[in-house]
Amino acid sequence: MPSTTPPPRIHDDLVLEPRDVQFDWSSLPLHWIPDEPFATHTINVLHLLLPEGERWFVRVFSDALPMITDDRLREEVLGFIGQEAIHAEAHQEVLDHLLGQGLDPRPYIRQIGWLFHRVLGDKPGLTGRRRRENIIERVAFVAAIEHFTAFLGNWALNSPGLDRAQADPTMLDLLRWHGAEEVEHRSVAYDLLVHLDPGYLRRMRGMLVSGPLLVHLWVRGVRFLLAADPELRGRIRPTWREAQVQARRGLLPDPKAMARSAARYFKPGYHPTQEGSSSQALGYLATSPAARAAATH
Secondary structure, three states: OOOOOOOOOOOOOOOOOOOOOOOOOOOOOOOOOOOOHHHHHHHHHHHHHHHHHHHHHHHHHHHHHHHOOOHHHHHHHHHHHHHHHHHHHHHHHHHHHHHHOOOOOHHHHHHHHHHHHHHOOOOOOOOHHHHHHHHHHHHHHHHHHHHHHHHHHHHHHOOHHHHHOOOOHHHHHHHHHHHHHHHHOOOHHHHHHHHHOOOHHHHHHHHHHHHHHHHHHHHHHHHHHHHHOOOOOOOOOOOHHHHHHHHHOOOOOOHHHHHHHHHHOOOOOOOHHHOOOHHHHHHHHHHOHHHHHHHHO
């Protein structure tokens, strides 16, 4: 099997800053891409998955902190933890808004919570080497998921189709602010994994588990939201064909492009800095209404 070595420190100047952003959802319509409930709810799955998922990221990385022997990487991990905690709260606010509009996300959220707490959570009975292995295995899952979040973040930053469709500007800012931070810190989880285990097998296993699981949760999430939407009353059912149509219109990421991106993760010479543009991400963060407002405070 191929093996990997720690990547060159090509982002030594990375300083991750948690930006305490605030969004006003009081005027957000249920279908924030006008007349496009399928695309709206396909993206809305982010709000279902991310609050519990990113709180899990924080717990995993907090468990890994005592195992880090590189001071610079430790600082990056602390910055990552701060950013992910704010991401979770920002998306939680959208869930609360959906509930106020008559779409109850709690049945699906309970299932996601069970997954991250009971299946992927800490195992209290483990000690010593077995606990260390469990933490590294969960870091490998986070690294693989972060590859997808960086892909989605890069798509959000380069999605003029949403502007053409007159998507709600506050939601667009949330997606692009979050996407920019995902691109900004896209290397941290991978670098932590390589620091703890530079082997290829762990990285491969992380993607083989996390990739199919993420697709499964996303499909289930779209089905749930379309069925729970009080305005649709079950009239729309999701299909891969419709997802491709919406992707060609620029309203959704291209599933084929996402699959090609996942395949790159398996290359022995892969590093997350090959995905997306840090300068573009930082450029958006300098102009994001929410990020600028947070900076003034």
